[in-house]
Amino acid sequence: MRFTTLNELRAWLDRLAQEHDLIAPRDVDGHVLYRPVASDDEILFDYERPELSAKDYLLPSTEILLRVEKRGSEVTLEEALPDRRQVLFGIRPCDAHGLVVLDALFLEQDPPDLYYRHHRERTTLVGLACPQMWEGCFCTSMGGAPDDPTHLDVLLKPVDGGYAVEPVTGKGMALLEGLALEEREGKPLPVVADAELVPVTPPEKWRALFEDQMWMRHGERCLSCRICAYVCPTCRCFDVTDRVVEERAGVTRIECIRVWDACTSTNYRRVAGGHNPRPTKPERLRNRFYCKFCYYPEDFGPLGCVGCGRCIVSCPVGIDITEVLHDVAERSGG
Amino acid sequence: MNTNVANPMRPYLGQLTGVKDLATGIKLFQIELTEPEGQAAFAGYRPGQFAFVSAFGAGEAPFGITSTPARGPLLEFAVNALGHVTHTLHSLEAGDPVGVRGPLGNWFPMGEIKGRNVVVLGGGIGGAPLRPVIHTILDNRAGYGHLTVLWAARTPDLLVFTDEYDDWRAAPDTELHLTVDRGDENWTSNVGLITQLLEQVAPSLDDTVTITCGPPIMIHFVTLTLQKLGFTLDQMLTTLEARMHCGIGKCGRCNLGEKFICIDGPVFWQSEVAGFLEGFL
Numbered sequence: 001m002r003f004t005t006l007n008e009l010r011a012w013l014d015r016l017a018q019e020h021d022l023i024a025p026r027d028v029d030g031h032v033l034y035r036p037v038a039s040d041d042e043i044l045f046d047y048e049r050p051e052l053s054a055k056d057y058l059l060p061s062t063e064i065l066l067r068v069e070k071r072g073s074e075v076t077l078e079e080a081l082p083d084r085r086q087v088l089f090g091i092r093p094c095d096a097h098g099l100v101v102l103d104a105l106f107l108e109q110d111p112p113d114l115y116y117r118h119h120r121e122r123t124t125l126v127g128l129a130c131p132q133m134w135e136g137c138f139c140t141s142m143g144g145a146p147d148d149p150t151h152l153d154v155l156l157k158p159v160d161g162g163y164a165v166e167p168v169t170g171k172g173m174a175l176l177e178g179l180a181l182e183e184r185e186g187k188p189l190p191v192v193a194d195a196e197l198v199p200v201t202p203p204e205k206w207r208a209l210f211e212d213q214m215w216m217r218h219g220e221r222c223l224s225c226r227i228c229a230y231v232c233p234t235c236r237c238f239d240v241t242d243r244v245v246e247e248r249a250g251v252t253r254i255e256c257i258r259v260w261d262a263c264t265s266t267n268y269r270r271v272a273g274g275h276n277p278r279p280t281k282p283e284r285l286r287n288r289f290y291c292k293f294c295y296y297p298e299d300f301g302p303l304g305c306v307g308c309g310r311c312i313v314s315c316p317v318g319i320d321i322t323e324v325l326h327d328v329a330e331r332s333g334g
Numbered sequence: 335m336n337t338n339v340a341n342p343m344r345p346y347l348g349q350l351t352g353v354k355d356l357a358t359g360i361k362l363f364q365i366e367l368t369e370p371e372g373q374a375a376f377a378g379y380r381p382g383q384f385a386f387v388s389a390f391g392a393g394e395a396p397f398g399i400t401s402t403p404a405r406g407p408l409l410e411f412a413v414n415a416l417g418h419v420t421h422t423l424h425s426l427e428a429g430d431p432v433g434v435r436g437p438l439g440n441w442f443p444m445g446e447i448k449g450r451n452v453v454v455l456g457g458g459i460g461g462a463p464l465r466p467v468i469h470t471i472l473d474n475r476a477g478y479g480h481l482t483v484l485w486a487a488r489t490p491d492l493l494v495f496t497d498e499y500d501d502w503r504a505a506p507d508t509e510l511h512l513t514v515d516r517g518d519e520n521w522t523s524n525v526g527l528i529t530q531l532l533e534q535v536a537p538s539l540d541d542t543v544t545i546t547c548g549p550p551i552m553i554h555f556v557t558l559t560l561q562k563l564g565f566t567l568d569q570m571l572t573t574l575e576a577r578m579h580c581g582i583g584k585c586g587r588c589n590l591g592e593k594f595i596c597i598d599g600p601v602f603w604q605s606e607v608a609g610f611l612e613g614f615l
Contacts, residue, residue, distance in 0.1 A: 065343050070390050075347055075431040111582060114341040210611055237586035240343070240579045242393040254391045258343075261579070263586060271577050272416040275550050277590075277614055287589070290611075295592040 003184040005162040010040040012179040016087050023057050024089040025050050034088065034095075043090065049134045053233035053308065054088055054095040058119045059102060061230075061260045065115065065240065068254040080255075081115065086123040087175065094139045096125050096151035097306040098233025104300040105236060115258075124175045127152040129188075133195045136309025138322055141198040144306055146191040157188040164188040198322045199329035200303065206294040206328060210286070214327050219282025221317045222264065228288065228311035228319070229262030234296075234304045237261040237268075263287050289324055338375065338435070342582050345388050345433030346372025348409070352428055356412055358491040360459055361424055362400070363387070365409045365432055376437055379403060381444055381466030382573055382601045385436025386581060387411055392422035396578045398463030398547075398600070399437065404473055409434060412462035412494060438581040439600045442545060442571060444470050451479035453537045455556055457486045457528055457548020461494045463573050463600075464547050472505050481508040482537045486528035486548070488515045511535055528552060529559040539564045545571045550615050557604055570604035574614050590614055 004012075016022050017039055024043040026035040032047045034054050064080040099120070106116035129147035130137075139145060149155035153172030156163040165181055167173040229235040239261040246253040262268070264284045270276040278284050292304035305321065312320050338344050352364035365387070367373045379385075379399060388394035395417070401410035415424040426432070444467070452471060456464045471478045483502060487493040493512065502510045513524035513531040524531055528548070537544075544565060546556050553572050560570055574595050576588030581596045588595040591611030607614065 068390050070431065073349065073429055073431050075390060075433075077344060077347070077433075079341060079344065105584060109583060111339065111342045113584060114343070207611055236584070238579060239585070239587075240394065242388070242391050244391045252391060256343075256388075256393075261586070268587070269576065271575060272414065272420070273549065277550065277612075287612075290591070291586070291589070294611075295589065298592045 001159075001184055001187050002165040002167075002181045003159065003162055004165055004179055004181050006045065008180045009156075009163060010043075013043060013089060014040040015178055016089075016175075019085070021082070021084050021086040022089060023054070023086065034091070045090070045128075047090075049092060049130070049137070049308065049310070050095075051310070052231055053098055053310065054091050055098060055102065055233050055236075057086060057088060058099055058123065059106070059116055059236060059238075059260075060258075063115060063258045064255045065258050066256040068242070068256060070252040070254065071250060079114070081118050082122070084122070086119070087126060088123060089126045090128045091125050091152070092130055092308075093127055093146065093148040093150075093152065093155070094137075094144055094306045094308040095233050096127055097139070097142070097144050097148070098308070099125070100151045101234040101296075101302045101304060101306065102236055104302050109300060124154075124171050125152045126154045126172070126175070127156065129155060129157040129191060131158060131191060133193055134309065136312040138195060138198045138307040138309060140193050140195060140307070141200065141322075142303060142305055142307035146193050147188075159188045198307070198325045200293065200325065201328045201332045203294040203298050205332040206290060209328060209331055210290075212331060214324075214331065215282045215286040218319060218324055218327075219280070219285035222281040222285045222319060223317060224264055224266050224281060224284070225316060226262035226264050227314045227316070229264060230260065231310040231314045233306055233308055233310075234292070235260075235262065237263055263291065285319070289321070293325075293328075338371070343435070343580065345386065345394065345435040346375065348372065348432050348434050350426055350428050350430045350432055351408060353426065357487070357494050357496075360412055360414045360492070360494060363411045363413060363423065363426075363432075365411070365434060366407065367409065367434060372434065373407070376409060376434075377403065379437035380441030381470050382439070382441040382463055383437040384439050384463070384581070384600060385409070385411075385434050386438075387413075387423065388433035388435070389419055389422040389426060390431065390433065393419045394433065394435065395419040396438075396575075396581060396596075398573065398575075400462040400465045402466045402469045402473070405469060412459055414459050435581065439596055440598075442467055442573075442601050447543045448477050449479060449541075451481075451538065451540070451542040453482045453484065453542060453544040455484045455486075455528060455532065455544060455546040455548070457552040458488065458492055459494060460548030460552070461485060462547075464545060465495055467545055468502060472502070472508070475506055479507070479541065480538075481505070482535065483508070483510045484513070484528055484531055484535065485510065486513045486515075486531065486552075490514050490518055490521050527555070529555050532556065532559050533563070536563060539569075543569055543571060547573045550574075554615050567605035567608055568603055572602055572604060572607065573600045574602065574607075575600065
């Protein structure tokens with residue numbers, strides 16, 4: 001195996017931070033989050049599951065799509081795309097899996113999304129395997145694993161005295177050129193991932209359960225707070241709006257921005273005039289689960305869930321996606 | 335989809351050339367696209383397609399295109415002032431810049447229904463995306479059978495395109511029936527719901543296609559009434575709406591089950607709608 005020490009790894013990351021937007025797990029007031037870092041001292045190497053996914057760096061929670069300048073009747077539009085390369089260090093395998101789910105919509109469905117594609121191309125994913133599954137985790141039920149290299153460019157695994165380094169893609173290999181590596185005997189121990197498997201029911205069986213009473217039971221306690229979509233690595237709904245940044249001397253500067261949205265919000269489907277075809281919480285929560293396990297796979301291929309478990313630990317009223325999956329499986333005859 | 339290939343989220347620039355009062359709270363906006371790319375993209379748009387119109391600084395919203403390219407290069411949109419973007423659009427004047435993103439979505443199969451009788455049912459501003467259907471038939475009058483237009487609004491002042499009714503009535507083999515929920519002192523035509531008018535007019539089923547747009551509740555009851563009259567779901571076309579944010583199947587906002595109104599529609603046969611997992615009502 002290829003091996004590096006923590007000190008070499010730190011030195012490499014410190015150098016990367018000079019030339020890249022380096023995003024890594026950080027302690028922010030007691031919360032572990034993927035955040036921009038300026039040097040290696042800010043990076044956590046021993047952490048559980050960051051509280052938010054990494055999608056913010058590919059599909060930002062607020063992103064400027066266009067800078068608009070209006071001068072009388074003259075208007076100019078300019079796309080706002082950052083040109084620096086970006087490294088996501090310490091991303092967990094489930095979060096990389098989430099990006100592949102987003103790829104199926106934003107890259108593979110025509111027309112591709114210019115902004116997402118740009119971020120995806122400028123980004124290299126350096127993952128750090130989870131040493132175990134955490135509270136709420138069920139990645140192994142969604143086709144992942146705590147040490148799954150599949151969706152990453154480089155995977156690091158903690159081993160005695162340092163890290164085993166596994167380049168996965170050419171992009172990852174190129175980034176590793178600056179890291180001092182040595183060949184060592186042996187290989188990292190597999191991570192114990194023995195969490196009980198959650199059943200995934202195929203889309204066609206979901207269709208038969210659309211009017212099931214279970215949606216009332218799960219949905220009536222929903223608070224429409226939308227935290228589930230906010231923490232989710234695959235939720236991708238967005239809103240687009242304009243904001244006026246400056247009005248001066250006959251010139252108006254405007255930003256056309258894209259922001260995250262969530263189908264569990266009260267007025268998500270409301271139209272001008274007031275009609276709302278999805279007026280109740282059970283209907284909206286049902287849409288969330290159908291999107292992930294019925295519509296998304298039917299329309300775009302992959303399941304809309306990677307089993308990160310964040311929605312389970314974040315939900316203020318204890319709505320548990322694995323409980324829903326068990327209920328669906330049970331009602332579909334296992 | 336004929337939208338901006340390099341960046342489908344970037345609107346084409348345009349200029350308002352005319353703003354007309356269409357009905358109480360509803361204005362007609364005429365837009366000239368000023369960039370060659372925009373003019374090329376909109377060169378062959380079809381009846382039933384939609385586009386986003388931006389009022390720079392307020393944002394953009396989707397509207398059915400109410401013009402046809404056959405009648406000139408200006409794009410027309412009927413806009414009811416109901417929210418932030420639409421109120422801002424209403425404050426604009428001829429000469430002001432706007433953005434247009436599109437044309438988006440599918441269209442009424444005007445080629446496929448050639449030779450058949452057509453019943454057009456429009457409720458309120460739902461008449462906007464149907465006007466291109468009427469214009470296409472009137473401009474190719476021999477290409478279609480009998481045209482029956484049933485046009486409704488809550489009150490007489492909310493009827494749209496009133497200045498065109500004489501032309502529609504004068505066209506050969508064409509009839510126009512108006513109705514309002516509540517009349518006023520000058521109103522001499524029908525009073526009642528469009529479904530009542532439909533039962534009264536009772537158009538022939540024979541080789542006929544119906545095309546309906548209006549509030550969801552109207553589409554629902556018109557469909558039931560048409561069935562009562564003997565029409566089948568595969569004779570009925572409709573166009574649906576949602577408060578979309580992208581128009582290209584990405585933002586998630588307009589899903590009906592696994593379908594997206596923006597890319598699978600907005601035009602659907604009722605026989606398709608009947609098979610949707612989730613209803614539009």
